[in-house]
Amino acid sequence: MRRFFGFAAVLAACAACSTGGSGDSDGSGGDAPSTTTSAGLAVEVVASGLSHPWDVGFLPDGRLLVPQRPGRISLVEGGRVTDVEADLGDVAARGEGGLMSLVVHPDFATSRRFTTCFNTSTDVRLVTWELDGTRATRVKDPLLAGLPTAASGRHSGCRMALDRDGDLLVGTGDTARGDVPQDRASLGGKVLRVDLATGEGVPGNPFGDRIYTYGHRNVQGVAVRPDGVVFTAEHGPSVDDEVNVVRPGGNYGWDPSRGGTVGGYDEDVPMTDLERFPDAVPAVWSSGRPTEAICDAAFLVGEQWGPLNGVLAVTALKGAKLLLFTVTQEGGVHSVSIPPELDGTHGRLRGAETAPDGSLYVTTSNGTDDKILRLTPSS
Numbered sequence: 001m002r003r004f005f006g007f008a009a010v011l012a013a014c015a016a017c018s019t020g021g022s023g024d025s026d027g028s029g030g031d032a033p034s035t036t037t038s039a040g041l042a043v044e045v046v047a048s049g050l051s052h053p054w055d056v057g058f059l060p061d062g063r064l065l066v067p068q069r070p071g072r073i074s075l076v077e078g079g080r081v082t083d084v085e086a087d088l089g090d091v092a093a094r095g096e097g098g099l100m101s102l103v104v105h106p107d108f109a110t111s112r113r114f115t116t117c118f119n120t121s122t123d124v125r126l127v128t129w130e131l132d133g134t135r136a137t138r139v140k141d142p143l144l145a146g147l148p149t150a151a152s153g154r155h156s157g158c159r160m161a162l163d164r165d166g167d168l169l170v171g172t173g174d175t176a177r178g179d180v181p182q183d184r185a186s187l188g189g190k191v192l193r194v195d196l197a198t199g200e201g202v203p204g205n206p207f208g209d210r211i212y213t214y215g216h217r218n219v220q221g222v223a224v225r226p227d228g229v230v231f232t233a234e235h236g237p238s239v240d241d242e243v244n245v246v247r248p249g250g251n252y253g254w255d256p257s258r259g260g261t262v263g264g265y266d267e268d269v270p271m272t273d274l275e276r277f278p279d280a281v282p283a284v285w286s287s288g289r290p291t292e293a294i295c296d297a298a299f300l301v302g303e304q305w306g307p308l309n310g311v312l313a314v315t316a317l318k319g320a321k322l323l324l325f326t327v328t329q330e331g332g333v334h335s336v337s338i339p340p341e342l343d344g345t346h347g348r349l350r351g352a353e354t355a356p357d358g359s360l361y362v363t364t365s366n367g368t369d370d371k372i373l374r375l376t377p378s379s
Contacts, residue, residue: 041341042378046361047076050370053363055296056353057104057114064361065131066372067116069098075134076372086129086136092119097153101160103168105196115143115196117158117170124149124156126170126199144199144210148188150175155235157188159296161222163230168196169212169246171219171232178257178265181215189216189254191232191246206249215252215280217271221297221352223312229331231284233297233314237267241294242283243314245331253280285325285333292319295365296351302358305377313360315349322349322362346373 052069059065064076065084071091073084091099097119105113105128114136115128124147128140147170149156157173174180174189181189184207193202193212201210221233230246244252253272256265272280287294295315300308312325322342326334342349342362350365360375 040378041339042376043341044374046372046374047081048371052365053370054100055102055351056361057102058355060109067099067102071099084134084136090120092121095153097156100158103160119149147172148175155218157219159222163224164228167202168194169222171222173218176265181254190214213250215254217254220295223297225299233294236271236291239289240271241287241291243285244283247281250281251277253277292316298352298354315352317348320344320348
């Protein structure tokens, strides 16, 4: 039985989680968690006037590199937003799709490189750039191509993160095509693990190619815990958004083709179909009904967070809130809470990234006057 605690209980539970304490986590559906007492978060507006900022990259000099979904990369410094000169003419910004995730390379101080993920008219692809001042030039085009796309941009996935070994994890969407998630010849509805320099699969990947896990609907968040455990946040249909723990080679059980027996895209199937796939990996948390349209995910890391150190923060679009998950060392969800400072106060929340100083940066996704928010403990 999954339990939801008030915020005071979250604080008490966090200490147990950080030392290997466990709690109830059966992945079953249920009502979304309710708002509880104050989380004591300080919320600072770092930048405004943006349009669907999808991600935040941190540069060594303190500036932020921000992709905006309509097809624009911006530098943010001291509240000032400066557009980067870059050839983004092939970005297809339609519906959910466009210019999405961004990863700053670990050696940026010398290489000046970063990688973006975006829709074109024919696919979703990754491109690596080199930044010179306020100009970016493509140096690996593409790093990886051929991820499926839909004309509407629906279920484009496109969330990237670096794992503890420096390899690139890419969460992809099924583009609302029923046969894609279970098809290991397709890169859609998967979590990929590729070499950041070459885009090729990493040695040790379970299927000998780029695919790390499969059977996903639309992976919108990828978070790597300091111990290397990878969590994903994933959109459900009308029920059961999911938080999952990545198990290499795992099937996560989404199959809107019902084993190829139906055409189209049958969204009445379970998010994790344990009847059709008894070995599918169950979610560690699911929203039940209603869904929140959970999005990006990041861990709060650092002693300044006190009892919140180690909590998984997950943004929500439809729910317009931040969810805080306390998780066990084994990956189970112990409790969930919503800080009122980010419960409908800033609209739809998209990106979540932990800064080098341990603060959490969150982006809004309302379409006009979107903002980058910096979250820290208020005391």
